[in-house]
Amino acid sequence: MADFQPLSASQLADSYDAVIIGSGGTGLSAAIQATELGLKVAVLEKETALGGNTNRASSGMNAAETNVQLHHGVIDNVADFFHETYKDGGKLNDKDMLGYFVYHSAPAIDWLADHGIKLDDITITGGMSKKRTHRPASMAPIGGFLVKSLLRVIAEEKIPVFNETKVTKLSQAEDGRVNGVEVEANGTKKHIAAKAVILATGGFGASKDYMKRFRPDLLDYKTTNQPGATGDGLKLGEQVGAELMQMNLIQVHPTVQQDNPHVYLIGEAVRGEGAILINGEGKRFVNELNTRKIVSNAITALPEHSAYLILDQGIRDHVKAVEFYDQVGLVVHGDTIEDLAKKIKVDSANLQATVATWNEAVKNQKDTEFNRTTGMDRGIEKPGFFAIHIAPAIHYTMGGLHINTKTQVLDGNGDVIKGLFAAGEVAGGLHGNNRVGGNSIAETIIFGRQAGQQVTLYTQSLN
Template identity: 35%
Template sequence: MKRLLTLSMVILLVFMTIGCGKKEQRFTAGTYEGAAPGIHGDDVVLEVTVDDTSIKEIQVIQNNETPGVSDAAFDRIPKAIIEGQTLAVDTVSGATYSSKAIIGAVTAALQAAGADIAALSAGKAESDADAVSSATKVMNADIVVVGAGGAGLAAAVSANQKGATVIVLEKMPQVGGNTIISGAAYNAVDPSRQKPAGIEDSIEKHYTQTYEGGDELGNPVLIHTMVENAYPTLQWLESLGMEFKGQIFTVLGGLWPRAHKPVKPLGTGYIETYMNYIKQHDGITLLTDTRAVDLYKEDGRVSVVKATGPDATIVAQGHKAVILATGGFGANIELRDTYNKIWPALTNIKTTNHPGATGDGLALAEKVGADLVGMEYIQLLPMGDPNTGSLSGNIELGVENRIFVNKDGKRFVDEGARRDVMTKALFDQEDAFMWVILDGHCYPTTDIKNNFNETMQELLDQGRAYKADNLEELADEIGVDADNLKASVAEFNKAVEAGGPDAFGRTLFADKIDQPPYYAGARKPTVHHTMGGIKINEKAQVIDKDGNVIPGLYAAGETTGGIHGSNRLGGNALVDINVFGKIAGENAAAESN
């Protein structure tokens, strides 16, 4: 009734406004097509149908946006435009580029329909959706999970498999977090895939590289838990329907070829796998647009989460436990600056993270006495898109077959080194800018896709990559000294023949860079991962400042600290997320009420 009354008032106000002399928006009736570039540069194409006085229908004709990430934008924005009869609609948080593309495409179509775009863009029409109810809704389950990224969904699914009912609260309009936009590499010792490729590996080697790669600052117990459960958790994902490719590769900063690549692009495979389980099983309630704002204890246990939803305050009771899986703080400039002790000022450095990675779970955990560890350890990559900071557009397919050169065309670092080592070396170059150089071994044809589901041809068309038949032409294309570039490639090729190490200490090699065509892609430093966070034990229980377990509270994923030390190995994030998410869910489900 309240909604009907509110809508009636809005309609009355509209008619009053018209009666006071405001001109009706008029169109030339028909169906019109409009286009605008999306996040990857490809056009979002929409078809808009209007009659003489109103926008009637919006249909999507072409959409190459990231699956999962852009879904909420395509669902909400056309509805908002039609309901409000306005272009002054809000973008969807986490899908800003896609949102702007949708609004831009509708604008182009309406221009063709003869609309007054200035009038349509002026002021936001009030609607019932803008009225936030002050009602309070109480919900009950065995477990409340805060965050619907990879760790939160892993926890929800594993808890449900153990018989628990679960409520998942997600502040963003869509699920997925950083997982869904990640490169998705998953490190695991896997003889079935590694041995046929001649790769010798062991769990102890994975442990040693993780521990030493973080300057021996990670918790050995947590690291052992992660590496020992990496492959069993991969098998668990496969049992849920997720598919991985057969080839193993070395991801940037991974130090060893043990990375698995999902069949689905980016991290969509992980999220789709969990969401498919949730849709097919009872007992998991998932709320988006619902921000957790407080935790409460009952009888000494954390058991209640207060959250603000789109039309009510939510009080979610977890009779067994609460699990925090809210991600890191890579997109929170204030927190980055507060804790950064290692890097130059990060204020103007872009990030690979989605906009919801603001560290909300840290404040929630501290309210109930949780300890935070390693907060100064913030990981940067040398692989950010110069314009957006994202990992998209990166032309590399693996570590072994490419080199980095600066604006002079010279190599400056071991391209198989730790991520922090490579990024610190990049900061020492002019404009902290580099080119990734590789050849036809990686892209024999331009329809080959990178690790972010973009074809080389798309990147060339968008001006995000360059191609030439020889190194002299490539040097001219990207504006570097041709002699320097040729010398850098020749030096690399000699090291490949010798099997390394080269002058930079590089030991990871595969093919020479000698097979036309040659390619280049520009990259800059970008904030990628925050290694610090909530202190946990091997059971994913949260630890307080006195070293004691906080009853009823668990945490998993990037919101936690103490696993990776000062530097995270490439390919270990998805392991951390899924292993500890699964552990948190299982152990929370085993709690007594």
């Protein structure tokens, strides 16, 4: 964000009530919440840029029973949100974490709105039966919008954020409680005392070390993650005896454009607003809004291991991110379906028949081929016509540090490591074996706020 200037490490104080490691949605939410409850906090970020992986999120933030849904005529139920997420996660989700998450999703939307961060539009993602993916009315990608908006609040509240400041170690008192951090910045080392530390460092989707340890089969996959997603919080936690859980559960995102050195995730909202997937023969091969795991496996099973997203101007009008994808050269244009087929070298008659069958399915609200029931608000009829070449890539790490609903980090015996909290993608358990699109942004705000609240209670108990 151009107008927010992080501080240099030379301005670090010697002590804080709480040190928050990571400047994505989780870290920024935790910092705002803790500050508003009276704590003196600092946010430390190892990269130059702020925002971490949150910057790359494009679909939205899931929540149920919100006023925003009612304004759009969507009557939802928190219990449905719970059961669908539990089913989509292969029933491997930590039920307590999931319960806390779904019941605190609507208040999180309200909390953002209280800070002038309004998510007034809704869409749908795979595995959900209702439109519960909240996003800004401008339909801008959620991630950049959220980071920029949270940094505005951070600036207003004068919360210190330091970049290019890497935490190398957690310090502990004799009784084992975490009481500070060792940092490295500009080649110098410094110890900062803190009553508590929040790990908000994100996942390990860009860590070859952790992949080698837990999922060697994915070593050659590209990743949608920013280069800093190397599992630093897991390393820091492991040093003080934290338990890692479900580390083998890694989500591969089905729709990633990876023909260029820079990998671009094509957000689920593109399918949520009506796009279809076709194989090398120009035919559909899957319910495009099934879970990410199922859709990714279906693409990998194709002879070409890749597919094309097909959409029209009507769909494009509802997903502003497509403008960005086009700007960076990822979108193939066609005046007609026939023209588009030629450009992407698929059988023209097949593609025309596929689109015609799909438009009929949308008209009748019945997809006899693949039983798709969502993302059918509009067909593919309005010129121009567009295609984006995609294939699966490592996207999200469901496993991580074992925490409880209070975001307290647990050791191998299930005991709380006092003074250490974690939230967001660094923590495991919430998503089971498949994260639903729109749930990670919700997790950053819901559990970021919870970490801010729990750290406040913890530090008060020390006084």
